[in-house]
Amino acid sequence: MTLFFYLLTVCRTLYTGDSGELAFVIDSLGIAHPPGYPLITLLGKFIVSLVPGNTAFVLNIFSSVLTACASGVGAIVIRDTLFQGENRQETQAIVVSISAACLWGFANALWASAVGIEVYSLGMVLILLSLLALNSFFETGKYRTILLSVYLLSLGMANHLTASALALPILYALIRARAPLKIWLYSASLAALGLTLYLYIPIRSLNDPILNWDNLSSLGAFFDHVTAKRYQDYMTGLRLENYAENFARSLSLLVRQYPLWLGLLGLLGLALSKRLSTPFKIVITMVVAFNFLTVALYDIPDIEQYYLPSYFVSTLGVAALLLWLRERIERMRPSRVGWPLYGALCALVILTIFTNYNANDQSQNRLSYVYGMNILNCMPPNSILISTGDNANSTVQYLHFVEGVRKDIEIYDPLKTTGLLRKKLTVAGDAWRSGFDLCMQMIIAYPERSYFSKEHMLRRNSPFDYASLPLTPHGMVYRVGNHPVDPTIWNRLEIPEFDDLSHIDVKGMTMLCNLYLNRGEDRQRAGDSTAAYKDFMRATDIASKSPEAVSHNSLGVFFRRHRVVGLAEEEYRKALESQHLTADEKANIFVNLGNLQKDKGNFDGAMANYSRAIAINGKNTEARYNLALTNAYLSVSHRRFDDAVGWFEEAVSFSVADPRLVYNLGVLYDQNLHDTARAVYNYRRFAEIASPEAPESRAARRRIEELSR
Known part of the structure; x- marks a missing residue:
């Protein structure tokens, strides 16, 4: 039966x-x-x-x-x-x-x-x-x-x-x-x-093989994988x-x-x-x-x-x-x-x-198939897709490699297809290079052909920070570089309708939310804020069925990044009221609330939220980093430059730190504290870790020459 x-x-x-x-x-x-x-x-x-x-x-x-x-x-x-x-x-x-x-x-x-x-x-x-x-x-x-x-x-x-x-x-x-x-x-x-x-x-x-998680090349890597x-x-x-x-x-x-x-x-x-x-x-x-x-x-x-x-x-x-x-x-x-x-x-x-x-009852559920096909249909002929996120990877890799959909494009993943990446880039000897490094090299080598899959919900441990990359939304993918947005691409994509959301599980919920968030992002970038807001609201309606705080928290992060402050605050509130809310996730939410307050210029409110996060989880790196950073900028604004240096040094010590903070230290020592030796040291320190093409990097090298005369 x-x-x-x-x-x-x-x-x-x-x-x-x-x-x-x-x-x-x-x-x-x-x-x-x-x-x-x-x-x-x-x-x-x-x-x-x-x-x-x-x-x-x-x-x-x-x-x-x-x-x-x-x-x-x-x-x-x-x-x-x-x-x-x-x-x-x-x-x-x-x-x-x-x-x-x-x-x-x-x-x-x-x-x-x-x-x-x-x-x-x-x-x-x-x-x-x-x-x-x-x-x-x-x-x-x-x-x-x-x-x-x-x-x-x-x-x-x-x-x-x-x-x-x-x-x-x-x-x-x-x-x-x-x-x-x-x-x-x-x-x-x-x-x-x-x-x-x-x-x-x-x-x-x-x-x-094509799908080769972690590219196991040692006994230690094998043990790490099976455990x-x-x-x-x-x-x-x-x-x-x-x-x-x-x-x-x-x-x-x-x-x-x-x-x-x-x-x-x-x-x-x-x-x-x-x-x-x-x-x-x-x-x-x-x-x-x-x-x-x-x-x-x-x-x-x-x-x-x-x-x-x-x-x-x-x-x-x-x-x-x-x-x-x-x-x-x-x-x-x-x-x-x-x-x-x-x-x-x-x-x-x-x-x-x-x-x-x-x-x-999943007999009529085509969501996963449609999700993957939407991504593939956004890709121009002979392009390259850097696929990240569980939903995108699971769908597009199956459709492309198993069912033979869009054989004209190339698909790579920083975790699972490093072998393919090495063959493409002919770097077989560089076994130490991570999949992330290889993907970034791919983008540099083929900027006009390269695209990222979009994934906004539940992006824990994603190696790519969309906000730090020059990307243009293009349907279900990002195009590398700054280009005009074409929201009409959605005319050839499909968003399945569900009269009863009980048919979809938590992964299906994230897929459906991502579809609406992606379309809303394109519409917002194209200037149609009214249509974008409707898509964003539909995503919040879908996620409202989730008892998981992390679902609402990730929505809040998306809305903050897209400057929809009211929806961001509402999702953070829902996250704090969720049925399943761990202490670690609560700390993450307070960090995000702090970031929201910092965006508004309310530094006292930001620090209060960061402090609450640290009180809940003293090991929360984001909270400690942002608290140090906020104190640093407040010290600068109050012209307490010695204090600012201490806070910037603390912020730089975290792995999540923006390398430009080292440049800020150089500027402080140079223009405010008039300590030439430390200024040159920090400018050189920044030049070693920053991209040579970054404006700050060029400014640092120029200032080193001037101070060394």
């Missing part, structure tokens, strides 16, 4: 999120984002080699089948843990396990895994098979079952690190059984065997305030899976039920505890599917709770209440389908 609904709601084309990247990786046998996902890559390649059709659609169907398998294996786990021996063949056992598995299959997070290619469905199949084998070990004591559990766990780890939730339970089972040394050795060997799938990553990276070191910045939960906020979000996501608070009631059912064996109860308690406690360390908007192991345990608890209620009722009234129990379970399944259907 679950497969029927999955196929009914599956996306017929390229889906949002990481689906485009995964489809590209699978088709080309590339290297996916950390930790690399070798198992789904190889298995998916086998599928697309066998099954004809559009690659994205075939893989979406494959994900539906895997999710249905996760539901089916879930039925077996529920039956084998809630019923014993011959009772497993009784009608009650079969009906309860199938009904509960359907309930599990229609949980929001699992259903969302079925409508587009992702790694989570395969992960849950392996986790549940490993859990099934572990339960068999508790029942039979046969070591081959726990060895099977270990191997399935290691395969799960080669798919997604959420499978690590079973590592401690397996360790507990081995210790509890007092397993002999040879079993420990076999277990270690089988664990290592499954993890050898990760060797695909360095081996394939040596062959330099997802790149994403350590998302581990905001290392601070207690952030952790509490993330943990609260995890509970709200559990409630969201089913109607009637069934997710939380399921945990109650586990506590009350006596049908589960004590060892298995300990195991699933460890799974939920590990899953909740570790995932709450991360702060990413699309975190829901990381909790799938806990959602399954909760579903098991719902079935256990209904069986417990039945047993209690039968004790009070010695009459059979089996059929009412079955009816209640079926009613819950039907209610869950009705509740979750709209949010997971």
